[in-house]
Amino acid sequence: MTLSKCVTIYSLKGNTSAILDEFNLDGFDVCKMLKEDPREHWQNHDFIMIGSATYYKEGVTPPTPPYYFQKYEQDLLQLENKEIVLFGSGKKEYPIFCGALDYLYGVLKDKNDIKLVYKVDQIPRKHQKIEFRDLVEEIINGR
């Protein structure tokens, strides 16, 4: 049976989206969280990639969700038996680098299989885009 796959992306300035530049999205259901609610995509697919930038307000850190995941927290906690890849861009100068990914890992790890957490400092370089593509392809092809 074909693996049902989706990628949902939260990226304000495009750095997180750019991690996918070398990635072949054929066969993936794609959801941009700025335009669309991701919940149905998460529920309907077995292999879920969540790309998220980190925008924490000062003094707020994981395990508190970043504000843009707050309304989805219950839905995230209910997901189970999914294979999950987390990726995103942050900035190393902040106290918690890519904290949104730490948050997502925390709420998803107990009931799902987290295959990869891929963090990038600001704008992804070409070699990182290729590395990310190859790592995910390996995960999918090795199933």
Ligand SMILES: Cc1cc2nc3c(=O)[nH]c(=O)nc-3n(C[C@H](O)[C@H](O)[C@H](O)COP(=O)(O)O)c2cc1C
């Ligand atoms: C108000 C604000 C708060 C931020 N907080 C964090 C943070 O806590 N941790 C982090 O790694 N990056 C933080 N960043 C940096 C962004 O995550 C980074 O610029 C990232 O590349 C943006 O990705 P995007 O282009 O996909 O939106 C913050 C940026 C802003 C403007």
